[in-house]
Amino acid sequence: MFGIGKFGIAVGALSLASTAAFALPKATEIYPKMGLGYNIGNTMEVPGNQGGPTGWHNPFPDAAYVKAIKDAGFNTVRIPCAWNSHASNGTINAGWLDSVKTVVDLVINNGMYAILNSHWDGGWLEDEVFSGGHIDRNGNQATTDSSKVRALQEGYWKQIADYFKTYDEHLIFASANEPGVNDHRGGSAANGYTDNGQLAFNKDRMTILKRLHEACLRAVRTSGGNNATRIVVVQAPRTEIDKVPLLSAQYPTDPAGDGYTMAEVHYYPYQYSLMTADEDWGTQFYYYFDLPSTTDKTHNMGWNVYSKSIDDQALGTPKQIAKAFGELKTMFCDKGIPVVIGEMGAVKRLDALSGANLKLHLEGRAAWYGEVAKVAKANGIVPCVWDTGDEGDGNMTIIRRQVNKFGGNVGDITDFETLNAMREAYSLAALPGNSIDSLVNQNPDIPETEEGKGVQLTYQTVTSDSSEVGTLRINLASGKNNLSKYVGIEIRMKGSVETAGGCTGESDGCGEYGWASMDLFMMTGSSWAWFDASVLEQADQQLDATKFQTFQIKWTDFRTEPTDLNLVNAIGLNLYGTQVTGTITFDYIKGIKADGSTEIIDDFDKKPQVDGIATAKIVSVSGTSAIKPAAVAATSKMFVNVQYGSVMAQFNAAATAPAKAMLLNSIGQVIAQQNFTASKGMNTVELSSDYRGPAVLMVKQGSQRYMQKVILK
Incomplete structure (x- = not known):
C-alpha cells in the first residue's frame, strides 16, 4: 500500500497523484506496462435509479477484492461507471465522485492502471448517436438533439477531469462504452437496417460519434493539471471490430496532439460467447476450435448449418482472431495508437452441458481465453476480461465477490484454468488450483433410464x-x-x-x-x-x-x-x-x-x-403418463379490480375471523395495509395508495392466504 504525505503528495514507490502538472507518458510508453486487464463489471455502472453499485447483487469493491485482482496477475482494471443517473441538472453528485475515487484509489494503490469510463447508464449517450429523427431502441420514432448530448458529455467530463486532475498516468479516461450497440433491430434494408438486421452505423453517424469523443477530449484537456496529456480511450461504433475502419477514417482530433489516446473495441464472437439458442441460420458454439467434440459436431466452433462443415475462419477461431487483431495493429497500433479490448469473454454453459461434454467445453473455453490474450499481446493490444460477479449459468466470473450467495471468501479464484491460460500468454507461472473438475462433478452425466x-x-x-x-x-x-x-x-x-x-x-x-x-x-x-x-x-x-x-x-x-x-x-x-x-x-x-x-x-x-x-x-423421473390436472381451490381465487389510487379485492372466506390485507411493492416493502374482520363467504376489501407500478396484493386470514400481482395506476 502507498500513503499520502502531509502535503497531499503520494509517498512510496508509486505516485497516486502529483501537485504539479507535467507531460505524462505517451500511450505507447504506457501500453507495455498495462498487461492483462480486468473489469469490475455490474457495479459502478449500475444506474443510480437501479440501486447504484450494489443494485445488481455485487458488494462495493473493497481492498481485499482489488488486491485479489492484482494477485491474480492483472495490471489494468477497467471501471465501468455511471454518471448521468448520479447527476442533477448536469451536475454530478459530490458524494458519487467520492465513491468513484475510493475504487480508483484502491486500484492505483495496488500498482495497477485504472481505466475509468462512461458506461451505458440508461443510454443518455450510448443510445443517442443520432441527429434529428430516428428509430429508438424500442422501435419508436424519436428525435435527438446531438448538440444537447455533446453538451452533457463535455460537462460531465469537465467535472470528472477537474476532480482527478492531479492523478498521474495510472488513471486513464474512456469517453464511452458501446455507442450504438442498442440500435433497433428487425427492420428492412430499405429503411436503413443493414448491420445484421440492426440500424446501420454509417459515416454520418461516425461524424456524430467523433464529435462526442472530441467533446470529452476538449473537456479533459482544458481542465488543467495532468489532464493536458492524460491518456483518453475512444471507442469504435458499438466497439465492434468490423466497425473499426469507421473510427480509423474519422479518428477524433486531440488538442494534446498525437500520442495521448488509445482506441477501444470489444470481443464477444456471438455464437461462441453469448448465443443461448440454436437458430435456423446457425448454432451455438459450445466447443473451441482446437478442442472439438466428436459426438456433438453441430455445436463445434465454426459449424456452418448450410454447408454442414466447419469454417476455420468463423468468429472466434484462431485464424479469425489472428486476422482481426492483425488489422487492429495495422490501423491503430502501428500508428502509435495502442488498442484496448475493453471487454472480452465467453459464457460458461453450465445448464446446457454436463459430464464429459461440459468438461470439454470448459477446457476449450480456457484455451480460447489464452489464445485471445496471446494474440492480443503480440499485436500491441490490452485485453480486459469481463467479470460480473455471478457464478451461475452463463457467467464469466474469475474472482469471487458474492460470498453471501456462493460461499467462500472475497477474492477466491473461481476459474483457475481460464486465468492460468491467460497468465501463460503473459509468461506468468500457473497458480495451483482446479475449477473444471468441481463444476463437472456438480453437473455429472445422467444415464438414460426408462423413467426419463x-x-x-x-x-x-x-x-x-x-x-x-x-x-x-x-x-x-x-x-x-x-x-x-x-x-x-x-x-x-x-x-x-x-x-x-x-x-x-x-x-x-x-x-x-x-x-x-x-x-x-x-x-x-x-x-x-x-x-x-x-x-x-x-x-x-x-x-x-x-x-x-x-x-x-x-x-x-x-x-x-x-x-x-x-x-x-x-x-x-x-x-x-x-x-x-x-x-x-x-x-x-x-x-x-x-x-x-x-x-x-x-x-x-x-x-x-x-x-x-x-x-x-x-x-x-418416473411415471410420465398424463394425470388429471390439479384443481386450484376456489378459496385461493381472489378477484381484483384496480382503479386510480386504489385496489379492491373480493375473496371467499371459510369462516368469520380477523384478516389483514397488504400491498407490497416490487422490493417487498409494505405500502398499504388494513386489518379487518372477514365474514364467512364472499368479502370485499379496498386499499388506497399513491404508489404506481407493479405490486403484490396479499390477504391473510388465519392459515389461508390469497395473493395476486397487480399494476397500480
Whole structure:
C-alpha cells in the first residue's frame, strides 16, 4: 500500500497523484506496462435509479477484492461507471465522485492502471448517436438533439477531469462504452437496417460519434493539471471490430496532439460467447476450435448449418482472431495508437452441458481465453476480461465477490484454468488450483433410464425483506417457436416450497411473513412483449412433494391476450417470493391443442437456463403418463379490480375471523395495509395508495392466504 504525505503528495514507490502538472507518458510508453486487464463489471455502472453499485447483487469493491485482482496477475482494471443517473441538472453528485475515487484509489494503490469510463447508464449517450429523427431502441420514432448530448458529455467530463486532475498516468479516461450497440433491430434494408438486421452505423453517424469523443477530449484537456496529456480511450461504433475502419477514417482530433489516446473495441464472437439458442441460420458454439467434440459436431466452433462443415475462419477461431487483431495493429497500433479490448469473454454453459461434454467445453473455453490474450499481446493490444460477479449459468466470473450467495471468501479464484491460460500468454507461472473438475462433478452425466429425465430446481432467497425471483427459461429457436397451434400450456411438476417468518418489523417496511407464487411467462414478437399468468397463487400450499401434478394455463388466463404466438422468443416459469426455500422437479412443458391433446415443448433432457434464486440439475423421473390436472381451490381465487389510487379485492372466506390485507411493492416493502374482520363467504376489501407500478396484493386470514400481482395506476 502507498500513503499520502502531509502535503497531499503520494509517498512510496508509486505516485497516486502529483501537485504539479507535467507531460505524462505517451500511450505507447504506457501500453507495455498495462498487461492483462480486468473489469469490475455490474457495479459502478449500475444506474443510480437501479440501486447504484450494489443494485445488481455485487458488494462495493473493497481492498481485499482489488488486491485479489492484482494477485491474480492483472495490471489494468477497467471501471465501468455511471454518471448521468448520479447527476442533477448536469451536475454530478459530490458524494458519487467520492465513491468513484475510493475504487480508483484502491486500484492505483495496488500498482495497477485504472481505466475509468462512461458506461451505458440508461443510454443518455450510448443510445443517442443520432441527429434529428430516428428509430429508438424500442422501435419508436424519436428525435435527438446531438448538440444537447455533446453538451452533457463535455460537462460531465469537465467535472470528472477537474476532480482527478492531479492523478498521474495510472488513471486513464474512456469517453464511452458501446455507442450504438442498442440500435433497433428487425427492420428492412430499405429503411436503413443493414448491420445484421440492426440500424446501420454509417459515416454520418461516425461524424456524430467523433464529435462526442472530441467533446470529452476538449473537456479533459482544458481542465488543467495532468489532464493536458492524460491518456483518453475512444471507442469504435458499438466497439465492434468490423466497425473499426469507421473510427480509423474519422479518428477524433486531440488538442494534446498525437500520442495521448488509445482506441477501444470489444470481443464477444456471438455464437461462441453469448448465443443461448440454436437458430435456423446457425448454432451455438459450445466447443473451441482446437478442442472439438466428436459426438456433438453441430455445436463445434465454426459449424456452418448450410454447408454442414466447419469454417476455420468463423468468429472466434484462431485464424479469425489472428486476422482481426492483425488489422487492429495495422490501423491503430502501428500508428502509435495502442488498442484496448475493453471487454472480452465467453459464457460458461453450465445448464446446457454436463459430464464429459461440459468438461470439454470448459477446457476449450480456457484455451480460447489464452489464445485471445496471446494474440492480443503480440499485436500491441490490452485485453480486459469481463467479470460480473455471478457464478451461475452463463457467467464469466474469475474472482469471487458474492460470498453471501456462493460461499467462500472475497477474492477466491473461481476459474483457475481460464486465468492460468491467460497468465501463460503473459509468461506468468500457473497458480495451483482446479475449477473444471468441481463444476463437472456438480453437473455429472445422467444415464438414460426408462423413467426419463426432468429438471430439479432449488430455490433459496438471499434477503428477508425484499422480493426475489427464480427463473426457469426456455429460449425457443426459429422453427420451434410457433405456438399458434396451441390453446395453452401444460406443466407437470412436484415439490415443496416453504416460506418462513423472520421479517417481523412492519414498522421498517417489511412484511410479517414470507410468501411465494409461480407464474408462467411468455415473451413474444419482435418487441419481446411480456405476458404472464399465475400457475401457483400460493406455491407453499398447492404443491405436492410426493407425486407429480399437471397444471394447465390457457391463453385466456393471460392478463393481456397474446396476439403473436407464431413469434414466441421464450417461455418460462418465475417463482416470486420472500423468505423462500424449496425444491421443485419439472417433468415437462407441453403445448395443449384445441382437441385436448398435448405435445412436448421441452422435456428437460438437458438443463434449461435458470437465473436469480434458482439453481438446477438434471434428475431421473418416473411415471410420465398424463394425470388429471390439479384443481386450484376456489378459496385461493381472489378477484381484483384496480382503479386510480386504489385496489379492491373480493375473496371467499371459510369462516368469520380477523384478516389483514397488504400491498407490497416490487422490493417487498409494505405500502398499504388494513386489518379487518372477514365474514364467512364472499368479502370485499379496498386499499388506497399513491404508489404506481407493479405490486403484490396479499390477504391473510388465519392459515389461508390469497395473493395476486397487480399494476397500480
